[in-house]
Amino acid sequence: MSALSPLRRATQWAVVLLFLGVPLLNATGNHIVSGNLFSFSAGPLTLADPLAVLQACAGALSGTPTMLWAAGLTLLAAAVLGPVFCSWICPYGLFSELACKALRRGRNNTPGARPRLAFHAFAVKTGIVCAGFLTIALYPSPWLNQLSMPGWCTRVPQHVVLYREILWGAGLVLSVLTVEVLAGRRLWCRYICPQSVLVCLAGMLLPARLRIRFNPKACTCGKANPCASACSLFLNPRSGGAAQRLQCTNCGDCVNACRKKGNALSFVCGSATST
Amino acid sequence: MNFLRPPGVFAEKDLRARCIACGKCAQVCNNACIRLMPDSPFGPETPKVFHRTKPCILCMKCGEICPTNALRKVSVKQAGMGFAELDRGRCVNYRRENPVMCWTCYERCPLKAEAIVLKGGRIPAVTEICVGCGVCEYVCPVDAIHVTPSRRMKNGGSGK
Numbered sequence: 001m002s003a004l005s006p007l008r009r010a011t012q013w014a015v016v017l018l019f020l021g022v023p024l025l026n027a028t029g030n031h032i033v034s035g036n037l038f039s040f041s042a043g044p045l046t047l048a049d050p051l052a053v054l055q056a057c058a059g060a061l062s063g064t065p066t067m068l069w070a071a072g073l074t075l076l077a078a079a080v081l082g083p084v085f086c087s088w089i090c091p092y093g094l095f096s097e098l099a100c101k102a103l104r105r106g107r108n109n110t111p112g113a114r115p116r117l118a119f120h121a122f123a124v125k126t127g128i129v130c131a132g133f134l135t136i137a138l139y140p141s142p143w144l145n146q147l148s149m150p151g152w153c154t155r156v157p158q159h160v161v162l163y164r165e166i167l168w169g170a171g172l173v174l175s176v177l178t179v180e181v182l183a184g185r186r187l188w189c190r191y192i193c194p195q196s197v198l199v200c201l202a203g204m205l206l207p208a209r210l211r212i213r214f215n216p217k218a219c220t221c222g223k224a225n226p227c228a229s230a231c232s233l234f235l236n237p238r239s240g241g242a243a244q245r246l247q248c249t250n251c252g253d254c255v256n257a258c259r260k261k262g263n264a265l266s267f268v269c270g271s272a273t274s275t
Numbered sequence: 276m277n278f279l280r281p282p283g284v285f286a287e288k289d290l291r292a293r294c295i296a297c298g299k300c301a302q303v304c305n306n307a308c309i310r311l312m313p314d315s316p317f318g319p320e321t322p323k324v325f326h327r328t329k330p331c332i333l334c335m336k337c338g339e340i341c342p343t344n345a346l347r348k349v350s351v352k353q354a355g356m357g358f359a360e361l362d363r364g365r366c367v368n369y370r371r372e373n374p375v376m377c378w379t380c381y382e383r384c385p386l387k388a389e390a391i392v393l394k395g396g397r398i399p400a401v402t403e404i405c406v407g408c409g410v411c412e413y414v415c416p417v418d419a420i421h422v423t424p425s426r427r428m429k430n431g432g433s434g435k
Contacts, residue, residue, distance in 0.1 A: 035297045036298055059292030059293065064344045066344075151296070
């Protein structure tokens with residue numbers, strides 16, 4: 001698993017390039033791939049953002065086999081691999097990571113030492129999702145899509161290529177990134193992102209899935225916290241607590257940090273309980 | 276300016292509830308006539324056809340790709356976008372004096388000889404088959420034919 005980190009970064013960039021390339025390819029008359037991160041089609045395969053599909057189902061009070069399949073595949077991936085969408089696919093995740101990483105390197109601070117509010121953060125996100133569905137009950141339309149950073153990151157290039165216009169979401173993405181750079185921490189993914197709620201919950205479905213497991217016997221760090229410092233989402237990989245189980249996106253940054261130390265953190269396919 | 280909805284829209288409210296703004300309809304459209312635009316200032320974009328700028332050619336690709344049935348997969352004759360009305364006062368075929376044999380709408384209609392027929396083998400007339408794609412309004416040289424959105428499209432579909 002040692003080569004995972006560059007592979008992950010390469011995948012993230014590939015996704016960014018893919019969604020810049022798809023509208024350009026379509027403009028040449030080739031329609032084999034189309035869509036954005038709300039729903040993406042490649043030949044006969046269709047994938048969809050489960051939250052977008054759930055909103056459409058709630059708004060129309062019905063669903064279609066296509067949309068249920070498309071969202072089901074995404075949720076299945078999250079159930080088996082965890083919320084890897086956030087760490088491997090989401091373009092905003094990439095921008096946010098890069099922005100905060102650059103800053104953290106300069107400041108040399110240790111985010112792992114800060115009080116961990118991961119669980120509260122998840123409650124805030126869930127509240128936003130509930131508020132969204134209340135709005136949908138009154139005015140049926142997928143309103144939570146307007147808070148989708150991966151959505152905006154792929155909708156904006158679509159509109160630039162199709163209509164030579166820039167959507168207001170581009171401003172939203174840039175403002176939130178600016179706030180995150182100023183704050184020096186990732187805020188949107190932790191506190192706001194409604195799309196992450198469903199994929200994180202899907203990751204709790206199966207008793208065993210891809211996880212990062214902590215082996216206390218191998219840990220040599222004591223009070224130092226290189227793994228927690230490495231976590232861009234301010235989780236504590238050593239805790240194995242509910243917040244960690246729910247929100248860890250399997251990015252592997254902590255595993256990398258730990259490799260230089262006692263090698264106590266590793267990717268496993270298993271249950272949440274540490275051995 | 277009036278706009279139409281792409282083929283296969285069941286009702287305006289249904290479209291707004293189902294459309295997840297994936298934009299695939301606009302990307303696969305053979306005529307690139309689908310414009311994704313929000314219905315409210317900060318609302319999600321939904322597909323519109325501004326037929327006077329670029330009409331729908333009824334390629335029906337949008338309904339095939341739509342994942343959520345906001346645009347349904349329907350046959351050409353079920354497109355249900357609207358209905359064309361011919362203004363006999365403007366149409367040059369209907370002139371009392373110096374009538375001109377202009378068959379532009381008839382020739383360009385995707386449902387030629389069905390939606391627009393030649394009355395008496397000579398004068399264009401719109402029939403009940405018309406699905407309102409907007410091509411006739413786009414091509415008419417004297418602005419004599421106008422497409423209005425489908426009667427099914429309650430609370431909208433008729434422009435700003």
